[in-house]
Amino acid sequence: MWRFLPILLTALIFLSSCQNWESKNEVFHLRGAYNNEFYKRHFKDFQLTTVAHWAHGRISDVLLSQPVDTVQADREFYDKSKWFLKHPAKTEPHQTYVGPEFARLAWRAVHAIDWTHQLHEQLYDIMTDSRIPSSEKITWINRAVDYYLSEPEVAFSPAPFEEVIMKRVGLMQQPWFKSFRKNWPKTTNIFWAFHWWHPVVYEAQLLYPDLNRQQEAVLKIDELFIEKVIPNPPNRMLLSREVMPRFSQLAPEAANIFDNLHMFHGIIYDILQSPDVKDKRREIYRMIDRMTVKPGDRTMAKNFPTPNPDLDPLVYPEVMWKGGGEMGRIMGHSMHHRMKG
Numbered sequence: 349m350w351r352f353l354p355i356l357l358t359a360l361i362f363l364s365s366c367q368n369w370e371s372k373n374e375v376f377h378l379r380g381a382y383n384n385e386f387y388k389r390h391f392k393d394f395q396l397t398t399v400a401h402w403a404h405g406r407i408s409d410v411l412l413s414q415p416v417d418t419v420q421a422d423r424e425f426y427d428k429s430k431w432f433l434k435h436p437a438k439t440e441p442h443q444t445y446v447g448p449e450f451a452r453l454a455w456r457a458v459h460a461i462d463w464t465h466q467l468h469e470q471l472y473d474i475m476t477d478s479r480i481p482s483s484e485k486i487t488w489i490n491r492a493v494d495y496y497l498s499e500p501e502v503a504f505s506p507a508p509f510e511e512v513i514m515k516r517v518g519l520m521q522q523p524w525f526k527s528f529r530k531n532w533p534k535t536t537n538i539f540w541a542f543h544w545w546h547p548v549v550y551e552a553q554l555l556y557p558d559l560n561r562q563q564e565a566v567l568k569i570d571e572l573f574i575e576k577v578i579p580n581p582p583n584r585m586l587l588s589r590e591v592m593p594r595f596s597q598l599a600p601e602a603a604n605i606f607d608n609l610h611m612f613h614g615i616i617y618d619i620l621q622s623p624d625v626k627d628k629r630r631e632i633y634r635m636i637d638r639m640t641v642k643p644g645d646r647t648m649a650k651n652f653p654t655p656n657p658d659l660d661p662l663v664y665p666e667v668m669w670k671g672g673g674e675m676g677r678i679m680g681h682s683m684h685h686r687m688k689g
Contacts, residue, residue: 370455377466378495382477382488386469389476389559390566393549395436396573400542401465403429404613405443405458407535408450411528411620418531426534433574440469450620454632457616460502460640464609467496468546471602475553482557489599496605500641504608506601507645508652509587509674513611514682516638524622524631528614531621541581543610544591544668545573547603551592551661568662576664584675585610586668592661593654600649608639 377383387394407425415421443458444451451458470492474480480488497503505512513519529536552565588603589596596603615635625631655674656667667673672680 372455372459374459375463375499378470378492380470380473380488380492382473382480383470384473385476386472389563390472393566393570394440395438396433396545396570398437398440399429399432400546401443402432402437402441402446403535403538403542404461405441405446405450407532408447408616408620411617412449412453422532422534425532426538429535429538430578433578440465454629456502456636457612457632460504460612460636461609463496463499463502464504464605467492467602468606471550471599472553475550476559476562478557478559485554486598489602493599493601493605497641497646502636503641504605504612504639505641505645506604507642507648508604509607509611510652510678511645511648512604512608512639514678517611517615517635519611519615520679520682522618523624524618526618527622527624528617528620532617537581538578539613540583540585541573541577544577544582544586544664545569547586547588547592547595547606548661550595551659554592554595554598555661565662572662572664580669582669582673583671584673585614587652587674589652589654590656590674591659591668593657593659596652597654600652601646604649604652612636612639 403425410421410425443462444455447458471489474485474488474492493506497506519525548569549566552569553562556562556565587607592603612635616632619625619628619631619635653674659665
């Protein structure tokens with residue numbers, strides 16, 4: 349037995365020196381009769397979701413490869429994403445499959461993204477399941493949100509963007525802010541298009557509980573997304589309150605969680621792109637610690653305005669791709685206070 353001691357000690361020393369080593373425990377998704385209803389009823393839309401999640405996961409590894417010519421790399425990634433929209437996968441890709449290098453660097457970040465994607469898919473399922481009456485949807489939504497928030501190490505805060513991103517993260521004061529947008533404009537545009545499309549589906553599900561009508565509406569949204577939104581994307585990251593105002597009022601915690609997830613994607617890309625950040629993992633984990641749920645967050649969930657309360661989800665209006673919107677208002681307000689201070 350003692351002859352193996354040097355080997356064991358060497359192994360322990362090696363493991364202790366591996367800064368990126370961490371436990372990879374995961375929690376199974378919440379069980380419910382509604383699981384996979386969206387997959388069964390809106391398969392074409394589900395396939396587009398696989399492209400969105402592929403793109404969000406894959407770009408992290410591309411950034412880690414540090415391409416010298418970002419103009420060419422940006423164009424190539426944009427073109428590949430558009431190709432996948434025409435040739436989508438049939439199953440949901442786990443982030444570790446499409447971004448293995450990033451998963452090795454910052455597994456907790458991958459876990460947080462996948463955990464939030466699970467919530468997203470659960471709520472799509474609940475809104476699709478015709479066996480759940482409209483009056484009872486919120487009960488099941490709250491059950492799913494409760495389960496999601498029971499993992500505070502990886503659950504994004506249900507507090508609004510203003511509280512989490514502007515105050516806790518201090519987005520505009522960070523040295524890496526806008527690094528990705530400046531160097532990868534075309535890829536940024538396709539991500540902002542995805543962030544219109546994801547929430548607008550919720551709004552259609554809420555407005556059209558009848559399954560046949562809902563299927564027609566979702567297909568129309570998919571067509572609008574490909575034909576109008578991708579060629580003319582939003583000029584900013586849209587917030588849930590702008591794109592799904594009714595659903596945001598029904599389920600404000602979920603709306604804020606998704607906004608914080610979408611912003612987290614952008615924060616990761618900024619950090620990976622920025623030459624000013626030497627320890628990428630440490631900075632990403634610092635942001636996760638600021639963005640995950642804290643005591644009292646749930647009491648703040650409804651603290652946001654609803655600028656487009658009567659929005660038609662089957663239309664892509666000018667307000668979505670022109671003007672400052674909520675992001676412009678919030679950041680303008682922040683700059684004003686900084687200048688006064």
